Amino acid sequence: MSEEMMFEAMMSGVTTNSVGGKMNNDELDRILSRPDDIQPSSGFAASVMDAVRAEAAAPPPIPFPWTRALPVLLVAALALLAVAIAGIAAIVQISRQPAAPELAASWWSSALAPYTSGAVGTDLAWTAAALLAAFVSVRVSMRLASGKV
């Protein structure tokens, strides 16, 4: 229901008799031209100026460091893309293989082969490298945020 319809409905709900005729525009103008005007409270201007001074004293918003962030974002996007491509390729490769249980088992056994054949040391090196990369990225982010770079 539109606002106008609601108003009409509300008004039509008044069932009492009409008293007096329709008001003319002059009478309406006379009444509505003299509303109950108010005076702002005595501290209003001071309160506004306090807010304005607080606004002026507040530091300007820190702009996002696009020049510094852009290379990192680009590298992150490329890495994401590479992971997505590798993931899709792996899925395609798996879907091409017959779904026989023995073949699936052999896929799992080949995937787990490095762990079972003593190649765990290589994987630990990769894990350490990944942790180091994460640590460096956190430190660089913190330095960027504090503006020390």
Next chain:
Amino acid sequence: MAMSAADDQLAVERVLGGDISAFEEIVRRWQSPLVNLAFRFCHDRGRAEEMAQEAFLRAYRNLKQWRKEAAFSTWLFALATNFYRSELRRIPVYVPIDDVREPTDPRAQDGGLEEEDRNRAVRRAVFALPEKYREALVLFYFHEMDVPAAARSLSLPEGTFKARLFRGREILRGKLPQLLAVARLKEA
């Protein structure tokens, strides 16, 4: 109130030049109109002052956007009106149209009461109008029946504004007798 467009321009230039205290001149000059405009929209003194304060803050933040093609007051009223309208859409005002207050002036009790109650009922009936007609009526009377000024405040073409004003008054005039009958019944 002694106001001059040149005073406004000078104060704005000083503020833009870094003299924040010059903004106080603007606040003192326009506080009454802005608070009253807000009051006409919401009929609540506390809320009117809060809305007017926020309007002044917005004016301060956007002072650079005043193009000086129109008077500063026109820009300020348009900014304030725009903010008040969005604020009232966010938290609508509720003014019961049949809520007729007791007169504060005892002299009104021996004759002035009926007319005063009727006038209040008329003013409150404006709040029951659909938003677009209510805004047109509020701004028309706030700008002392100056159609171009009121239309500019609402950023509307004059023709559209006049149509809304006409329709708003039509609704109000047509339904007022019923409304006033309610007010009189309450008196009895």
